[in-house]
Amino acid sequence: MKINLKNLSEQVVVITGASSGIGLVTARMAAKEGAKLVLASRSEEALSQLCAEITQSGGQAIYVVADVSQQTHVQRIAQAAQEKFGGYDTWVNNAGVSIYGKLEQVPIDDMRKLFETNFWGLVYGSLEAAKHLKNKGGAIINVGSILSDVTAILQTIYSASKHAVKGFNDGLRMELEMDGAPVSVTLIQPSSIDTPYTVHAKNYLDREAKHGPPAYAPETVARAILHAAITPERDIVVGGGGRAFIGMQRWTPAVFDQYMEKAFAKQEHADEAPRPLAQNGLDRAAGDLRERGNYPGYTRETSFYTAAVTTGSPALRTALLAGAGVALAAWLGRASKMKDQQRRDRRGW
Secondary structure, eight states: OOOOOOOGGGOEEEEESTTSHHHHHHHHHHHHTTOEEEEEESOHHHHHHHHHHHHHTTOEEEEEEOOTTSHHHHHHHHHHHHHHHSSOSEEEEOOOOOEESOTTTSOHHHHHHHHIIIIIIHHHHHHHHHHHHHHHOEEEEEEOOGGGTSOOTTOHHHHHHHHHHHHHHHHHHHHHHHTTOOEEEEEEEEOEEOSTHHHHSEEOSSSOBOOOSOEEOHHHHHHHHHHHHHSOOSEEEEOHHHHHHHHHHHHOHHHHHHHIIIIIHHHTBOSSOOOOTTOOTTTSOOOOSOOOOOOOSOEESOOHHHHHHHHSOHHHHHHHHHHHHHHHHHHHHHHHHHHHHHHHHHHTO
8 A cells, every 4th residue: 555644744743752862853843844743751841841842932742751661651642642633643763771881780670671661662652653553544763773783882782672673663564564554664773873862871881971983963863754754764874874884794794893892892981980870861761851962072963875865866875875885895895904914913924
């Protein structure tokens, strides 16, 4: 069945994790486009302020205080949308939490709690949305990560949850297609994004956590999400740097491992001492209407790669992919020479 998605000005959009970072920026951007919003997170004060901001600007928004790790809370979000707006057209599963630290340091209970939000919360939201949209049509947008395809050292459990999200997303899309449901299912895969992600993470490192470069602005992700709300897409990688990471891991996995171990792990450590362990978004609500995080370097406000694959012509997409292939081939050549040199060094040549 053909999927026809409405213009944003005609849509009701549900967004989880709306009180900070990507969810907050997406909500503000969608409101400017005229969408009616149902906003959810655990942070009531932030949600109340956000809805007031939107309504004072002429928009329409309601909020639901909800912990998406609880299925009954997710059902309450859908019920609120039904009661206020008669339903919804797009459901964005954005809520997420993270943990930094070596696997041996992280308690199993923390790992399970992360999966309850990142994976099961997304499953609850997707199934609730599929039930509502299966006959009327619409979009389910799941925020994964480039870590749905690669693993970031010292963020292993977060990476594992995003791998699980990709597997679920692909299966849900295929089943809806098999049933002929007019529902678009999109996986959004952000690179490092300058949001409070690192500040909200539960951190077992000996230094404050920070993103490894390159980092992009949350607006780059919000634009991709809203594009997927009106245009059926299978997946969207946000940031050319993230696309390069995926290519590196796929074509030279051993070299990519070495990069993670020797370079990326250092880049995840900030200069300052860590916050008290109790200050984290895994164990309690942390949304405070902050869009940006603690990234100390240059934040890329746009991504040419993502703009090209979402708004460019087919010819531009082909040219971009060809250019990426040339760049990757050059990088692989250098990586191959590095591996050869390592072999010679080990053999004493």
